[in-house]
Amino acid sequence: MRVLTPALLAAALLLSACGTTETPEAKPGAATGGPVTVTDARGKAVTLPAAAKRVVVLEWGETEMVSSLGVTPVGAADAAGYRTWDKAAPLAPEVSDVGKRNEPSVDAIVALNPEVVIMPEERDSALVPQLEKYVPVVVTKSSDASRNFDRLREDFRLVAKTIGKESEADRILSEMDIKLAEGRKAVEAKGSAGTPFLMADGYQQGSTVSIRPFGKGSQVSDVAEAVGLKNAWAGKVDPQWGLGQTDIEGLTALTDPKTVLFYSASEEDVFTTGLARNPVWQRLPFAVSKKVFKLDPGTWTFGGPKSVIGLAGQIVRHTTA
């Protein structure tokens, strides 16, 4: 039997592979600082024997929060992608990749023997109860277009408390507040307060261009408004991320000649190359006034306070230049 021979061989191999892989469980070092209880985005009280040192993070924004608080996670989902798309808080090279963000490997997570897993609410909800059988899971809100700034603070404090870095978090949050206030002052000093802006991602395939505006309530919009700008996009957006979608002529809704455009493009640059010769584009206020600003590569629009600080800096720099 052609089919069976390899199968039987494999079986023989497996049977000969008796034995165990398990080493006696290494108890994590003596707990310091006593038990920690946090109430996460689900409203669930999660108790850890001590502030977690071995952390696995399953979304980039949360990975940034943990790194920026001075803790190197033992594992992160799509670490390679994080290093490309979010440069606000560099991730140490020894961090293990635990798989893609939409289907992280449960085996890989557990193999790292973490003390806590931090993951956002909207990713696979079936994973949470499964992981919780083995390791405490702290769930963040990740985004909420109705109150994104408060949500950011809550998520950040939640993460910080989980890993015992609350004072560090307060320091970073006040740094953020100072940066935003300074930015606001600089914008006002230039007389640019109230400048209408559009923030958008663009995608191109052949001649097909789709544009994804960040509407009111998206985190980047909150950042820009915090330094005194005004979101000009009034189209329909989704309630979680504050994202909308439109095409080039949809942008004609923007009529204020003072409007500026911010966009992020890590690959091809739709706005300056793909649309440059388009007559609708050429008449758009920011194209006329040449106020089209590309955010630095690696500016993650769904990041933590460090991303916010970086983003605010870029917005202020471009608006006051």
Next chain:
Amino acid sequence: MRAGVRAPQAARAVAVPAVLVVLIAVLAAVHLTQGTSSSDVFDVLKALFGHGDAQTLAVLAGSRVPRLLAALLVGVALGVAGAGMQSVARNPLASPDTLAVNAGAHFAVVLVAAFGLALPVLPVGGVAFAGGLLAAVAVLGLAGGGSASPRLVLVGSAVMLALQSLTTLLLISYEQETADLFAWGSGSLTVSDLRATAQMAPVVALAAAALVAMGRKLDVLALGDDNATVLGLPVRRTRVGAVLLTVALTAAAVTVAGPVGFVGLSAPVITRLLLPIAKHRVLLPVSGLVGVVTVLGADVVLRAVFGSATAVLVPTGVVTTLVGAVVLVWLARRGRSGGARRPAPAGRVGVAGSRRRLVTIAAGLLALLIVVPVAGLLIGDRLVLLGDLANWFAGRTGTALTFVLDQRLPRVLAAVAAGAALAVAGCGIQSVSRNPLAEPGLLGITAGAGLGAIALITAVPVAGTWQIAGAAGAGAAVVFALVYGLAWRSGLDSDRLVIIGIAVWSAGMSLITLLIVVANPWDSAKALTWLSGSTYGRTLDQVLPVALALAVLTPLLWARHRDLDLLALDDDTPRVLGMRRERSRLVILVAAGALAATAVSAIGVVAFVGLVAPHLARSLVGGRHARVLPVAAAVGGVLVSAADTIGRSVIAPAQIPAGLVIALVGTPYFVFVLWRGRA
């Protein structure tokens, strides 16, 4: 032909194109007034008469005219290509979709994008052409060139299925790089410049003109290969030339707008209705016009119904696919039932004689049924050994290992059970439809289940297992009832059943795309993963529905193995033997549908297993269902379990959904089966 018939025909040949042109003009005018900006009908009218404001002129030039021209180009290209393909294949069901040309071109483009190459338009067109051509050659070669049998469509649909699975794999693996390709994958007209259209227009014009110039030859080719040869036509060369031209047309359309579904299928069919005896020199251009009406009409209706702002999200191809599906169903219902009698779907009936061989096979399969799932428990991101497994069984493992094995067990069980269920369902469906290429997916069952489940996930994100299983079951039942009801016309014709199934399946997949892009455009990866069959995050209670269905329905089907044998034979024997044919068919199909639906609820949409497992089983033990059913069940379970293990481990910690592994492994095997079985 008498002159009296000729005259009205000639008049029609003039009147029909004239009416079409007027219709296109009207649609184009409406099309120009639709859009996301505030320029409305009056602004556009003023602009057209030379009094427009600068803003409206810019909107027209920068957005609406490019979109209109793209629609025109795509419509013409696909309409002419479809008509050409139907002539070459001598089959009214041939089209860029059913010959997998669309899927081949799309796959090639996504492949290039996934590897981060942003190519200019012309090379993309070349890539699309190469992909489409490969797919077309494969399908025509495997189906035995020109033949009126639905085999061509089946082969094409199966190849399309395989290519779509591969495309999905790329879209999932390169989520960030291909974020924009999901909606485009269904055909989108949201163009913002004329570059692609302008560069593809000469290709389309030349190819269409060349095809029309070949009109006389195509007329002769339609008489059949022998007659054409007698009349001095170089049949082979003509056919190759025509195929190349139609593929070029399709590739140009894909380059501009992505695969716009079913235009190439419905346009020539509608043309033949309007001009029943038209020669190719009329048929081809008129099909192009009808193609334009289809694409333009779909776009106009889409934006009228959803409003322009929301319609931006919805690919135009979704609508044309729905239109095309209706045409396909209508076509299938209109066709005569019966037709050429085909042999039973057996590889080598009756060769499985010796008892020893049977015992060997049974023992081997049993061994595999134990070894493969056990291997599935051992292999993964973390390799465990049998000793660990024994410890776990005895409850002596530490928390980490206990957890790893606890979460692996449901995945392995889900894979085995769903694989077995799909295989058994496939046996039943292949027997009833007397079609060796039929499978649960092609009958719309999986699309229905997927639609039900995705609709529920979309509406109630926190829906529990049983609710999702229930929704999948309900969706499968509704869609299956639809297929069955549509295929029923004073009896069930097997070809009709399969073709209507393909139509409904395509429509179902389009609606799923629609649901995803409208409800949750930022998390297409999750829906795609689910749609391509994954055991990720399964729990034991999710395995229960499919296990129950297997336990109850497999014996029920097995008890009817004689019916299955007879139904697979031909239409008359069961009647002669006094069997209640229709009732038996209904029972078998309902059982098969329930099995497939629960399988979908357990691991999502897995194609190919229901197709391949019965084949493998028949080649092992012959065609008798008493033996085929249990063997196929074992083969199906082993296949999916192995695929699941491979998907979990080869690129760990990242994972490939089991359904995609099956497509990767199943496609070559399937191509081999087709190649061996070509008439």
